[in-house]
Amino acid sequence: MSERLAIAGSGAIACGLAAVAATRGEVTVLARSDSSCERATAKVHSICERLGTAVNGNVTVSRDAHVLRDATFVVEAIVEDPHAKAAFWEDLDAHVAGDAILATTTSSLPVSDLAQASGHPERFVGLHVFNPVPKMDLVELAFPPEASPTTKQRARDLCTALGKTAVEVPDTPGFVVNRLLFPFLFEAVRLMERTELSAEAIDTCMQLGAGHPMGPLALLDLVGLDVSAAIGRTIDADVPATIDRLIAEGALGRKTGRGFHTY
Structure with missing residues (x-):
């Protein structure tokens, strides 16, 4: 995996994606609290064990947003609420590199709205992975109109590196599935x-x-x-x-x- 992946969230999607990524390289998980860090660490380790690979050393779990500064691909996987997601992206800018790809795992919210909230729609992508992430091969990719060709290619390349099949879908509520x-x-x-x-x-x-x-x-x-x-x-x-x-x-x-x- 050529991207340095960081995932914000501690739920099933975030931890499942982190575990899959850890089989390909290093991944950082950003959680909101100490208790969320503990839950995410335990959950990622449990999924890694079920995958039958010793990859726990590839996963860093932290509540400090500064851990995102070296990431080249940042995935937001927090609660499916438009206000929470928009607030996350609005607060993130100071912690992320200027060329990092910004992604959301939303399953139903307008990607274009979240892209605008990020302030960098040209680097934004809807990266809808499915639960349970280790078992589900599909990723729906939804791009805002401003997304650059480089953003689109890097998103496709990440899916390939994770062993997933990417299908580009329209930015319509619920996408296809x-x-x-x-x-x-x-x-x-x-x-x-x-x-x-x-x-x-x-x-x-x-x-x-x-x-x-x-x-x-x-x-x-x-x-x-x-x-x-x-x-x-x-x-x-x-x-x-x-x-x-x-x-x-x-x-x-x-x-x-x-x-x-x-x-």
Whole structure:
């Protein structure tokens, strides 16, 4: 990997991407707090162990933004909230090299808006990786109109170095995968609401009858019901009442131990 990669965030996407990158070279993870640093360190190490490679020495986790100064490619992977992301990019400029590529892992927000917030749209890219990062080969690349040819090529080259397949997609809410996927996932929830079928029954039907590796309700749990609802509203899809009810109960899916299924 020719880029010196830095990733801001401590969630599943950030840690999964860091672990994959660590199999190719050194990577820095920027977390918000001491507790986030501890969680990110443990999570990245755990993923590295599952990958069967001794790459933990390639990962530096810190809460000090100064660790970004040597990065040539900075990836923001924080909460899917436009205000939080915009604030991150507005505050970052003093800590990043003038020729670094700036990327966001947003799954649904307008890349052009975040590019403008960064102050450097010519060096900006939407780098939508999928969870779990070590297993999912696709990266959706979305560029603002100002993105330079060099930015586009370096983004493609990074995906290749990480062993991913990059597809350039339009900067439209949800890009391609989520724009097509989430209406289907929400229809599975509405079917459950109408028929009182169990989550297990619906997921089994789609796994065995349609060849899906994971049922739609289990997939919503994996993504996180809060994140799923946010994506749904961004792409103007109707979010089922059951999802809002589970979110209000604190049942967000796998990350809280309960969603449509119990973990």
